[in-house]
Amino acid sequence: MAKVVLARTLRIPVGAPPLDAAPALLSRLAAQDRRAHLFAATLPGHPGGAGPDVLIGATPETLLTRRGDTVVLHPLAGTAARHRHPGRDRAAARSLLGSAKDRHEHRIVVDALRARLAPLCSRLDVPPTPTLHATTRLWHLGTVIRARLHHPPPDALTLAALLHPTPAVCGTPTTYARSLIRRLEPVPRDYYTGLVGWMDRAGDGHWVIALRCGRLDATHLRLYAGAGIVAQSDPAAELAETQAKFTTMLDALTATHDTARLSAESLR
Numbered sequence: 001m002a003k004v005v006l007a008r009t010l011r012i013p014v015g016a017p018p019l020d021a022a023p024a025l026l027s028r029l030a031a032q033d034r035r036a037h038l039f040a041a042t043l044p045g046h047p048g049g050a051g052p053d054v055l056i057g058a059t060p061e062t063l064l065t066r067r068g069d070t071v072v073l074h075p076l077a078g079t080a081a082r083h084r085h086p087g088r089d090r091a092a093a094r095s096l097l098g099s100a101k102d103r104h105e106h107r108i109v110v111d112a113l114r115a116r117l118a119p120l121c122s123r124l125d126v127p128p129t130p131t132l133h134a135t136t137r138l139w140h141l142g143t144v145i146r147a148r149l150h151h152p153p154p155d156a157l158t159l160a161a162l163l164h165p166t167p168a169v170c171g172t173p174t175t176y177a178r179s180l181i182r183r184l185e186p187v188p189r190d191y192y193t194g195l196v197g198w199m200d201r202a203g204d205g206h207w208v209i210a211l212r213c214g215r216l217d218a219t220h221l222r223l224y225a226g227a228g229i230v231a232q233s234d235p236a237a238e239l240a241e242t243q244a245k246f247t248t249m250l251d252a253l254t255a256t257h258d259t260a261r262l263s264a265e266s267l268r
């Protein structure tokens, strides 16, 4: 086993019903980070519940964009919290870029994508080293992978099904990582780490990974966050990484919520 991504959840009381809470939350997520891919989708609520639930989030990770015979992937893996102080923020970025553990974690993802994509391509450009990708709260290691597909090119949904789940959200080897996730995570992932996107009649499309997201039900917002675990992982640092990942959604909530109330909520 080279890597497994393990996640936890945070359940926060929300005063408004999902369809009322979602638009405000979505516009705050949009204002926070213009590069994030926003999504909100109504879901069937719990039987006997008050109405539909809403899946909502702002993910930084594009699984793929397909236009004709060209496909572009942007996997992210390897994370560091950002700092308000510019000097400390730059130092965190530099240290992430130089971290052997994070580079290894990232390489596992890039290698898996290269292997899955290669049989479909006449040309595959995979940069040898990752670059930094910034969200408002986090630094990530990212690699932009570009490929020219054999003709006839598979459509965007077929490509998504072939590439997903990547070791950025599951692990390597996939089947064993998935069984560990099922055994070890205290709450089922539900739609977290699933795909959100679209495909048109020509087979072009854009699919992102449902991260930095939560499910709004009649009374609560359940947030999800995970971290890639490799042999060199430090448990406390991985836990802190999931906390930092929660802040994307928590920041958007704080405009209407007293975050102090959150601390006592069920953290599982």
Ligand SMILES: C=C(O[C@@H]1C=C(C(=O)O)C=C[C@H]1O)C(=O)O
Binding pocket: 005, 007, 061, 076, 077, 078, 079, 140, 168, 169, 211, 212, 224, 225, 226, 227, 228, 245
């Ligand atoms: C699993 C999550 O994020 C993924 C895991 C990352 C990592 O382990 O460094 C980085 C970006 C995402 O691919 C999450 O946001 O919950």
